[in-house]
Amino acid sequence: MSVLVAVVVLSSAVCAFNTALLVAVVRRLRYQSELLSEVERQGVPARALSRGDAVRDFLVHDTQGRPVTPDVPAATLVGFFSPTCASCRRERARFRAVAAGWPGGPARVLAVVTGPDASARFLARLEPVARIVVDADGTMRRAFGIEGFPAIFVLAESGCLSWTGIHADSVPGLSAEPVAPQAR
Known part of the structure; x- marks a missing residue:
């Protein structure tokens, strides 16, 4: 017992x-x-340049042949995607929703896809709401210091990043405060 x-x-x-x-x-x-x-x-910061950093100079063309540079007249939404990235495929729909309501319309939204020209099909659904750039040689990826995908930015008139992140639904819109280049 x-x-x-x-x-x-x-x-x-x-x-x-x-x-x-x-x-x-x-x-x-x-x-x-x-x-x-x-x-x-x-918002989770993108693995790239930080808020307040200036984007390096570049000159590329979108799929319509229009030039794209970091000199923008107003806040511009920029999204970087890779067709081989599962997170990019999930984030593409959210980015489209944010881009559809972005002030200034497609003229102030850039969707950048890495890889060969065939990968432009990956972003075909974004064509009505964004200008599409195929970054085959990595020019824009280097200008923004991209280390991982997806990466989403708000590029201010000053050529500096006023917001960085990986989730499109965290983009603050025009409420992101303008920033001046950081002293180095």
Whole structure:
């Protein structure tokens, strides 16, 4: 009988410890969830140039043959995508929704796809809401310092980035404060 009591007491102690551990893990997960939702609300920065950095000079042409440079007359939405990137395929629809409502229309939205000319088909759905640039030689990718995809920017009139991120639905629109080039 004393062995049975000892087993019940030990089993109860293990269950109590397990319950306490579970409560601690749930609290930690709630805390992590709050941190993650705050990061998502503010936007995850792109793996590229930072907010306030000036974009290097470049000259490329969109799929219609129009020149594209970092000299923009007003805030311009720029998205970089790779056809081989699963996140890019998911983000493309969100980018389209943001681009459709962007002030100034397609003239102030650039969708840049990396790779050969055939990859322009990847962004064909964006054609009505953005100018498409095929960055086959990496000129724009180097100008923006892209290290990962997707990468989304708001390029200010000053040639500086007023916002960077990887989620199109975090783009602040024209509420992004204008920035001046950072001193180096």
